[in-house]
Amino acid sequence: MKIKNILLTLCTSLLLTNVAAHAKEVKIGxxxxxxxxxxxxxxxxxxxxxxxxxxxxxxxxxxxxxDETQMSQIENMINRGVDVLVIIPYNGQVLSNVVKEAKQEGIKV
Incomplete structure (x- = not known):
């Protein structure tokens, strides 16, 4: 459990490091x-x-x-203009297109 918390903290910090220099608030989906x-x-x-x-x-x-609900939710987050997406997939195989779309929009996944 302790390692999981450390990893989550590390991932969060790394995701925000690149965007933290900007004045705007970072939006994470x-x-x-x-x-x-x-x-x-x-x-x-x-x-x-x-x-x-x-x-x-x-x-x-x-x-x-x-999986359909998750795909729709991720598309909604992309449309809302999130800067970063953190995905814990129900079915990772069906999410490949929406992840590709997010990356094309410049969203860190």
Whole structure:
């Protein structure tokens, strides 16, 4: 558990390092496969707390175990202009196109 927290903190810091130099608030979209699972609830809380302490705004979405829902949520985050996407995929294979789209928009994934 301790290593997981360290890794989440490190990932958050690395994601924000490139964008932190800019004056604007960093917007992070976090797409989680299923927040009904306690593990993802804890990870979400740790991630959001750390990101917000670094000045970011985090938008969290849960797909509740549905790959189509998750794809739609990620597309919505892209349209909202997030700077970074953190994806905990329900089915990573079906998300390849939406991840490609995000990268084409200059969003860090």
């Amino acid at each position: 976090m797409a989680i496969d299923d927040l009904r699972l306690e593990r993802w609830q804890k990870d979400r809380d740790i991630f959001v707390k750390k990101a917000e302490s670094l000045g970011a705004k985090v938008f969290v979405q849960s797909a509740n175990g549905n």
